[in-house]
């Protein structure tokens with residue numbers, strides 16, 4: 001394994017924090033483990049030469065590979081299930097009654113390989129049923145890792161992953177494509193718009209505000225200041241009456257946010 005010198009560690013962690021909000025200060029071993037093979041494959045023997053090569057690459061491909069390696073993308077269908085229950089039982093009925101234009105604007109920020117936005121799309125499809133055609137319910141799903149975005153767009157999941165969801169969903173919305181893989185059907189895939197978007201971007205280039213923002217298990221590695229700045233931006237991008245869902249391990253100081261606390265990890269713009 002190629003080890004990091006202190007100066008290389010500082011350079012890399014500083015870069016990831018400044019540009020993507022991700023604090024890897026406690027993750028020295030993880031960085032070495034995830035990058036060593038890649039560095040060797042690229043023909044380098046140390047981090048300094050590799051990093052120089054990455055930062056000088058104007059195509060953006062090498063940065064993209066680095067991000068793919070250093071982000072943590074663990075996710076699964078129906079993760080933190082009480083959020084989805086609340087979304088189905090409270091948020092959707094509220095939006096159905098109050099969104100007169102019938103265009104729901106939902107954002108899965110830090111969507112990883114798609115399980116979160118697809119779970120939302122499945123709930124929406126069931127909720128609206130035959131009325132669905134009268135609604136625009138497209139979900140925006142964004143991430144900084146192109147690798148996971150590609151996987152999300154394909155919507156192919158292992159039998160093991162599909163076994164964790166209800167049999168009803170598995171039969172209705174997934175097609176078996178080979179011995180162990182299933183693809184989510186086109187109808188549901190077409191409900192998600194995937195985009196590469198860095199949540200650290202100064203400007204959020206969205207024309208309209210969102211009714212619901214899911215940003216769960218993304219800010220775990222963010223510094224408190226970075227997290228609060230992001231939550232403030234989310235607030236500005238939320239419709240009045242709209243909701244923010246964060247991960248259960250990502251508390252927000254109630255005194256620091258303009259959102260109103262609803263239940264653990266759920267906030268609302270009053």
Ligand SMILES: C[S@@+](CC[C@H](N)C(=O)[O-])C[C@H]1O[C@@H](n2cnc3c(N)ncnc32)[C@H](O)[C@@H]1O
Pocket residue numbers: 019020021022071072073074075076079109110111112113116142143144145148197198199200215216217218247
């Ligand atoms: C652990 S996954 C969470 C997936 C899903 N939201 C969930 O709760 O299961 C975190 C995702 O956030 C993405 N991420 C981290 N920093 C980001 C940033 N600055 N901008 C956009 N996405 C980011 C990572 O690439 C990763 O796919």
